[in-house]
Amino acid sequence: MTKEQIDEEILETAAALFARHGIGQTSLQRVADAVGYSKTGLLHRFPTKEALEEATVAHAVERVERIAARVSPLPPGPARDRAVLEALADLAEHRPGLVSFLLTALSQGSAAAGRLDVLGEVVFRSFGAGSVPAGEPLPPEAVARGVRITSAIGGLAVTSLAFSDLAPGAVRPHLLAAALSALGHPDQED
Numbered sequence: 001m002t003k004e005q006i007d008e009e010i011l012e013t014a015a016a017l018f019a020r021h022g023i024g025q026t027s028l029q030r031v032a033d034a035v036g037y038s039k040t041g042l043l044h045r046f047p048t049k050e051a052l053e054e055a056t057v058a059h060a061v062e063r064v065e066r067i068a069a070r071v072s073p074l075p076p077g078p079a080r081d082r083a084v085l086e087a088l089a090d091l092a093e094h095r096p097g098l099v100s101f102l103l104t105a106l107s108q109g110s111a112a113a114g115r116l117d118v119l120g121e122v123v124f125r126s127f128g129a130g131s132v133p134a135g136e137p138l139p140p141e142a143v144a145r146g147v148r149i150t151s152a153i154g155g156l157a158v159t160s161l162a163f164s165d166l167a168p169g170a171v172r173p174h175l176l177a178a179a180l181s182a183l184g185h186p187d188q189e190d
Helices: 003-021 028-035 039-045 049-071 078-094 096-107 114-126 140-162 172-182
Strands: none
Touching: 003 028, 003 039, 003 049, 003 096, 028 039, 028 049, 049 078, 049 096, 049 114, 078 096, 078 140, 078 172, 096 114, 096 140, 114 140, 140 172
């Protein structure tokens, strides 16, 4: 494996563990054990837990930024939502821990730490959801849209993990249909 592949494996594993146990409850030793490295070997690549956390968040942000860039020409609405969900379904198939980590960032809302808050903002932006200036109350339609987006990604994350033992692609159409329905586009189902 190349250095990049090893780092990606470590970041995927860290994302999954951070999503499952929380960043504060996930030790470097737990990550090292999960990827089959010694703690010293992991520290060689990521010298502190904060460095691993920062790298994991940066990796997740970069992946979602790619999706946002790809869909940015589309106006907000069903076609853009479908394009984002298709990209996230592809990501969930290959990197389920990363999608679970996205859900963690979204589910923490305003309580998210600064770095996770940035990840949530990128996710919402990919769907074309505008941001509200800090300190301003969220309009009801923004709350509803945020709940729908979080529900769609939550369903994608949990279901892709639950059915990961099935043949690739077997669950994808159903995942997309359910996620689109959560966003209020039931007529867009496959």
